Amino acid sequence: MKLSYLAFVSVALVSTSVFAEVAVIVHPSNANAIDANAIAKIYTGKMKSFDDGSKIIAIxxxxxxxxxxxxxxxxxxxxxxxxxxxxxxLVFTGKGTPPKEVSNDAEVISLVASNPNTIGFISSSATDGTVKVIQTF
Known part of the structure; x- marks a missing residue:
């Protein structure tokens, strides 16, 4: 009985980590309208500025x-x-530069919280009051 319960709990924990929800975050002062389509454009280099004209820094x-x-x-x-x-x-042809990469949620939060032009993504469980969630996947 204990063994089957432990197996169930182990599978449940692994399953939740595999299906983690992703939160896309921006600085709390960023009032630009950013939907799922815009996020895809940002992270594929097709959108380089927010609606207000400020340059996007994707993390x-x-x-x-x-x-x-x-x-x-x-x-x-x-x-x-x-x-x-x-x-x-895109890099080879000189037509784009990929987003800056950092190693974890905390680094993304720190960068986004310190610059209104920055956008990033983190595990939704890592969100805090220093950033604004604009979309979850």
């Missing part, structure tokens, strides 16, 4: 990070390898 987490994989699949509809190939082509 991503390191490739291979589970939250990055979730974001790429849910928000961008691409696998991490597809996105890497996409950016490699």
């Amino acid at each position: 991503a987490q390191d490739s291979g990070n589970s939250i990055t994989d979730e974001f790429n699949e849910k928000a961008l509809k691409k696998s991490s390898s597809q996105l890497k190939a996409y950016w490699s082509k």
Whole structure:
């Protein structure tokens, strides 16, 4: 009985980490309208400025990070390898620069909280009062 209960709890914990919800965050003062379509454009280099004209600084987490994989699949509809190939082509042809990568949620929150032009994504469980969630996936 105890063994089957432990197995169930283990599977449940693994399942919730695999299906983590991704929160897209901006500085609390950012009042620009940013929907899922705009987020996809930002993270594929097709949108470089917010509606108010300010330059967008996109922050991503390191490739291979589970939250990055979730974001790429849910928000961008691409696998991490597809996105890497996409950016490699743009960089090679001089047509784009991928978002700056940092290693974890805390770094993204710190960067976004300190600059109104910054956008990033984190695990929704990591959100705090220093940033504003604009979309979840």
